[in-house]
Amino acid sequence: MSAHGPIPVLRIGSTLLASIQVELRDTIADAFQEDILKMIAKTGATGLVIDITGLEVVDSYVARVLGDTGRMATLMGTETVVVGMRPVVAATLVRMGFRMEGVLTALNVEDGLALVSDLLVRRHSGGH
């Protein structure tokens, strides 16, 4: 377990699980993005699950940082899934007109980890 800043990151095999449990100020969100990308490079993680169960309010800036982080990690070659979005958060973001494009989501951590491993299996079997 490693805690760069207030967001703990757990390593499960070759997948990193980041659990955001604090209310995100903009600078903490920015620092998280940078830290997690560095951690991927350092650990060679092939999967990343970002758990946002703890977030009761996600505004457009935080949503953008989360989406960007997912797209950046994916670009690096790490299968990334954002999990645990609360119903009120999903409803609020859609009503605002926000689209989390290019990022996979799953209901909870368990589903997210399963999705990551499915994607990795598919990648290694050469399928799409």
Next chain:
Amino acid sequence: MAPCVLSSEKLVIACEDDVVIARRKVRLLAETLGFDPFTTAAITTATSELCRNTWIHAEKGTGLVEQISDGGRIGIRVELRDDGPGIADLDRVLAGGYSTAKSLGLGVSGSRRLTDEFRVDTVVGRGTVITVVKWKRPT
């Protein structure tokens, strides 16, 4: 008939933490008044967007968080006021997706979509006042 103000609390926006403090205040008021979770999230998120806009574009500003009533309903009114640069292209900003700073350009258009009443008064070079209202849904 103009709604009557039942309570009023001041906001000061001068740094990033003030955005967090403002949305906590609004969230607490919404919960205290018995707003449902979706309506609470809507006014809290709209407040967050508007406060961030004040902080980013004007660096500082002031605001009010008010409990209001129009007789039948109770609601929350949030007002943000700054002496910043003003919004030059208001139509584009209201349409959304037009970003001049960080974020997605959903701040103003998003908070408009999330609230029941939305008013913006802006003069380029003078400042901006944005007021939003969210009414409690009948239970």
